[in-house]
Amino acid sequence: MDARQFSMTIPLHITDLFRIADHQEEIPWTPYKRGVEIWRLYGDGTNGPAAALLRYREAGEVPMHEHSGYEHIVVLSGSQADETGTFNAGSVVINAPGTRHKVRSDAGCIVLAIYEKPVRFLDVSQ
Numbered sequence: 827m828d829a830r831q832f833s834m835t836i837p838l839h840i841t842d843l844f845r846i847a848d849h850q851e852e853i854p855w856t857p858y859k860r861g862v863e864i865w866r867l868y869g870d871g872t873n874g875p876a877a878a879l880l881r882y883r884e885a886g887e888v889p890m891h892e893h894s895g896y897e898h899i900v901v902l903s904g905s906q907a908d909e910t911g912t913f914n915a916g917s918v919v920i921n922a923p924g925t926r927h928k929v930r931s932d933a934g935c936i937v938l939a940i941y942e943k944p945v946r947f948l949d950v951s952q
Contacts, residue, residue, distance in 0.1 A: 844915070846936055847903035850881060861886030869941070877940045882906060882931035890928045895943030897921040904935025 846853075855863035861883040869876025875895075880888075882904070899919040905912055908927040913919050915935075921927065926948065 843900070843902050843938060846879065850936060853879065853881075855881055859886070859888045862888055871941070872944055874944075875940075875942055876944070877938070880937050880939055882929075882935045882937075884934045885930070885932060886934065887928065887930040890926060890948045891945040892926045892948060893921050893923055893941075893943075893945055895923050895941065897942070897945070898940040900938040902936045902938060904931060904933055906931045906935045906937060 853865050855865050858864035858880065863881045863883075865879045865881075867877040867879065869878075871878070879902075897920070899906075899913075899917075899921070901913050901915050901917045901919070903915050905914040905917075906929055907913065908929045910927070923943075
């Protein structure tokens, strides 16, 4: 499996997503936040809906941000945590508009993030 298989023009099976960690070096990740890389599936993250894979390295963190629309997270490998708890592979997390959190992964993880609207980072220095 290579990154081209994650095109939106072909069917993607959920089982392929859960095996993404086995093929993560084939994905053209770009830096996002401290210890976190991103590969955008669609959208640019600045306006309108978007979806992306996020790879958290050990101790990776996305700083405090607020959701202007719904966010759906599927944890594909590893685990991530925020103020509400720790979410392991297979977890689905839905953050409603107006919610705020900071996300971290102690050991690393890969998640699928689907955003209705862009998030607003509360500390723009990070």
